[in-house]
Amino acid sequence: MTLSSVEVAPVATPTPERVDSIRAAAYRIRHHALNMGEVQGQGYVGQALGAADMLAAVYADQLTYRAEDPHWEGRDRFLLSTGHYAIGHYAALAEAGIVPVAELETYGSDDSRLPMSGMSTYTPGMEISGGSLGHGLTVAVGMALGLRLQSSTSRVINFLSDGELDEGSTWEAAMGAHHHQLGNLTAMVDINALQADGATETVLRTEPVTEKWESFGWYTQRVDGNDVSALLGAFDNIAALAAPIGRPSVILCDTKVGRGVPLLETREKAHFMRIEENEWQICREQLTAGYEGTASA
Amino acid sequence: MSTITTAAGAAASSVAASTAKPKLKTSAMIASFADPGQKTTSAPFGHALVKAAEADSRIVGLTADLGKYTDMHIFAKAFPERFFQMGMAEQLLFGAAAGMAETGLIPFASTYSVFAARRAYDFLCLDIAEPNLNVNIIGGLPGLTTGYGPSHQATEDMAIFRGMPNLTIVDPCDSVDIEQAVPQLAASDGPTYLRLLRGNVPTVLDEYDYTFELGKAKVLREGKDVVFVSSGLMTMRALQAADALAKHNVDVAVVHTPTIKPFDSATVLAELNTDRLAVTLENHTVVGGLFETVASAVVTAGLGKRVVPIALPDQFLDAGALPTLHERYGLSVDRIVAKVLAELG
Numbered sequence: 001m002t003l004s005s006v007e008v009a010p011v012a013t014p015t016p017e018r019v020d021s022i023r024a025a026a027y028r029i030r031h032h033a034l035n036m037g038e039v040q041g042q043g044y045v046g047q048a049l050g051a052a053d054m055l056a057a058v059y060a061d062q063l064t065y066r067a068e069d070p071h072w073e074g075r076d077r078f079l080l081s082t083g084h085y086a087i088g089h090y091a092a093l094a095e096a097g098i099v100p101v102a103e104l105e106t107y108g109s110d111d112s113r114l115p116m117s118g119m120s121t122y123t124p125g126m127e128i129s130g131g132s133l134g135h136g137l138t139v140a141v142g143m144a145l146g147l148r149l150q151s152s153t154s155r156v157i158n159f160l161s162d163g164e165l166d167e168g169s170t171w172e173a174a175m176g177a178h179h180h181q182l183g184n185l186t187a188m189v190d191i192n193a194l195q196a197d198g199a200t201e202t203v204l205r206t207e208p209v210t211e212k213w214e215s216f217g218w219y220t221q222r223v224d225g226n227d228v229s230a231l232l233g234a235f236d237n238i239a240a241l242a243a244p245i246g247r248p249s250v251i252l253c254d255t256k257v258g259r260g261v262p263l264l265e266t267r268e269k270a271h272f273m274r275i276e277e278n279e280w281q282i283c284r285e286q287l288t289a290g291y292e293g294t295a296s297a
Numbered sequence: 298m299s300t301i302t303t304a305a306g307a308a309a310s311s312v313a314a315s316t317a318k319p320k321l322k323t324s325a326m327i328a329s330f331a332d333p334g335q336k337t338t339s340a341p342f343g344h345a346l347v348k349a350a351e352a353d354s355r356i357v358g359l360t361a362d363l364g365k366y367t368d369m370h371i372f373a374k375a376f377p378e379r380f381f382q383m384g385m386a387e388q389l390l391f392g393a394a395a396g397m398a399e400t401g402l403i404p405f406a407s408t409y410s411v412f413a414a415r416r417a418y419d420f421l422c423l424d425i426a427e428p429n430l431n432v433n434i435i436g437g438l439p440g441l442t443t444g445y446g447p448s449h450q451a452t453e454d455m456a457i458f459r460g461m462p463n464l465t466i467v468d469p470c471d472s473v474d475i476e477q478a479v480p481q482l483a484a485s486d487g488p489t490y491l492r493l494l495r496g497n498v499p500t501v502l503d504e505y506d507y508t509f510e511l512g513k514a515k516v517l518r519e520g521k522d523v524v525f526v527s528s529g530l531m532t533m534r535a536l537q538a539a540d541a542l543a544k545h546n547v548d549v550a551v552v553h554t555p556t557i558k559p560f561d562s563a564t565v566l567a568e569l570n571t572d573r574l575a576v577t578l579e580n581h582t583v584v585g586g587l588f589e590t591v592a593s594a595v596v597t598a599g600l601g602k603r604v605v606p607i608a609l610p611d612q613f614l615d616a617g618a619l620p621t622l623h624e625r626y627g628l629s630v631d632r633i634v635a636k637v638l639a640e641l642g
Contacts, residue, residue: 119427120428121427121428128395128428129424129428131423132419134388135392135420135423135424137392138389138391138393138395138396138424139395139396139424141389141392142393142394142399142400142404143397143399143400145381145393145396146357146398146401146402149357149378149397150400150401152400169386169389169420172386172389173392175384175386175389176383176384176386176389176393180381
């Protein structure tokens, strides 16, 4: 059977209250990320800001978990494949109450539970050790198979980047998920169009991304990854249209590096961003001004 | 036209020159190394996994399009709902096995050793070994057990894997080892790698007072002149060579070390700390396998003991018939006997 993919129009429009609540969570995640970035003086702040809306939608709207018991068997699994996005993930774990906010200032420091690259052996709530790119979706396939075999209704969400589409293993996993009809698996691809050596289109052209996923048999939606309403609508579509028929789903999220902080949005794009000491406070002020402007709009 | 004639003529004369000794055929991918008339057991791994799975519902099986060639098909038939075909995608095989273990299952994942060690190393290392998950890797065609050339001959698999923290490496001799190892691999907490022997596998160790214990070396026979330290199918050859050497009045002890890592140094060093000629025998390159494991233990303990390796050479090996190749590279009983006699002078 064929199902119309790229179904951007949600089955039902998310309520304003729901959208505002997730937008507020995204604002706090961005704020945490800036504070953590200041500890290091540089880092993957741009990616964290860009992905904050995706992380907020996952943790504040979608995932079932128990903050006090991160290993609770009935939890949904969120797998961060891009280890260097840990700064954003830690911010989301703090928002979720799994990691204390006060602990965030230890980010990347000796003996911290919050290393620069995310690892399951260090951090509560971190399901896998990412970093070697192209692993996350393969592990997610196994988790989805294992949960289904054990009659669990838990879902698996894998966060990956457009850079990881370079890795052949990502496509091995994409085929495997479709073959095994894993309706309990969702991938979120952060398409920030940026890789370590430059713009994605100059490193290795991955487009047309939408058609690729669709041809691999996935329920495919492409949205503005910084539009909370669109993200929630995409999740609602998956629950209504893909999961019940055993079809794996992907949300392709076009995002902007540094989103929410004009100073960083307009800076030359860099994988590892350098921010001057006096700029952090400016960043926070711009973030808050932008959020309050949005909130009142 | 004349060039073609010349080439054909050269080939014809080459065939004529070799008719004195008929050439053996490479035959199937997985050639049997059992001797004619030797007692064998069919698919010991597959049947042992079924038995273990009957006792433990957490056990699942995966393969990367090599179920029939790793005896996983026996399990797939017995437990179709607990068997997962991952396709010819070894990175997915190991990543998915890790994910299944994360949900509390005990996966056995099979492929050929070359693909496990070379192609999907990063997935075994980071997704399975680093979080210390109970995933059991089953590697077919270890060392020189096929005549298909370097694409399929995993002559350096142990060298590759020995550097991986947490990974237990098992190199079984025969069907007895495999049958007894499988439930122990399932019961041990961390990841394991089994150098699989499949199909009609020789049954040898039932003739000895022996049981497989994960992490333990065992003395199979005593001898006052020479001590063999061997693993894998080379333990079978070591026992045969010991019998042959007895006819030359050479008394040979055989120590079987099926667990390569963690290595039972205590048992092996106790046997090596004598005046006997010490020889290691392995179905693996001389680099990074049993010989270097033993040599490392000897040096670390401060023993000034010479150890003679019998192993595959540090090179890419020829294609051909297995008996031809085992003779060529020194793994045959005749070559072992000749080597020992030469060493003894």
